[in-house]
Amino acid sequence: MDELSLFSRIGRTISLEKGQSLIWEGDQSLIVANIVSGLFKLTTSLDDGREQIIGIAYPADFVGRPFGTTNEYTVTALTDARLCVFSRTDFDRFAPDHPEMEHKLLQKTLDELDRARRWMLLLGRKxxxxxxxxxxxxxxxxxxxxxxxxxxxxxxxxxxxxxxxxxxxxxxxxxxxxxxxxxxxxxxxxxxxxxxxxxxxxxxxxxxxxxxxxxxx
Incomplete structure (x- = not known):
């Protein structure tokens, strides 16, 4: 059985309706998720209570904070969506023993960092x-x-x-x-x-x- 099949066995598939949140900023990081379908907005709260969108997550993207303790942003469905959700502790135990999956996660993290930099340019300078x-x-x-x-x-x-x-x-x-x-x-x-x-x-x-x-x- 390949790593992806093994990985999928530790997760569960859930559905969210448009407007529902999966993860909340500042909460303890308990889950990570792979988006199967739908789009999500990643938001943070400003000091005056306003919401700032800091990114969009698409199908095949990961959301959540693996190997972390606190969520850095709120993840809310922009459309009806389906996700494969994993306990963060299960995920943290699985990844080190499967280097190919850990490498893919690192690549996705670097892609997300590049996207965040482009997003900052989009909102701030364009x-x-x-x-x-x-x-x-x-x-x-x-x-x-x-x-x-x-x-x-x-x-x-x-x-x-x-x-x-x-x-x-x-x-x-x-x-x-x-x-x-x-x-x-x-x-x-x-x-x-x-x-x-x-x-x-x-x-x-x-x-x-x-x-x-x-x-x-």
Whole structure:
């Protein structure tokens, strides 16, 4: 039996509805989880009580704090979701005896660190057009062609799993700004928006240029 099969035997599958939280910031770290389907927001509380989104977790991502004692952020479902959940103590005992799995976990941790750095850049330094373009490209890479319900779609065609208000909250923008940027990108033939959730990226290279350095749309 391979390590992945052995690993799955120590976990249990659970379902969460949109809006439910799995892990709370500041609580003792008791579980870790692998996301099977759905999206999650990672949030932290500011001193004045406001919520700050610090990242998005996608299918195949791990959430939780293995080898740690306290959760550093709250993990809340943005969509209906399924996860494979593991006791942290079981996970901590399993990983050292299975170096290949431990290596994969380390790689995921480094990927998460890179993503966190990109997220800081996105929220702190990018303009509204850059933020929306970056968001669309990341959604394309993470959602298009992943999972059985999107296997027959082209890479740059996907359904947004949440509405524009949530996109605005994620990007630190107003819903009016998000809608305006999407409309401008559609009018410039960068994207097509058959409805409020479906996105078709027509010019991924031009969109990538916008995401990295503001260009007139």
């Amino acid at each position: 303009s509204a057009p850059e933020k929306v373009a970056t968001f669309l490209l990341e959604m394309s890479q993470k959602l298009a062609g992943s999972g059985c319900d999107t296997a027959d779609k082209q890479l740059n065609e996907f359904e947004l799993p949440f509405g524009r208000q949530q996109v605005a909250d994620i990007l630190g923008l107003t819903i009016e700004t998000v809608s305006r940027q999407l409309t401008q990108m559609k009018n410039s033939n960068l994207i097509d928006l058959p409805d409020r959730r479906h996105v078709n990226i027509l010019e991924p290279e031009r969109l990538a240029q916008i995401s990295s350095a503001q260009t007139a749309v």
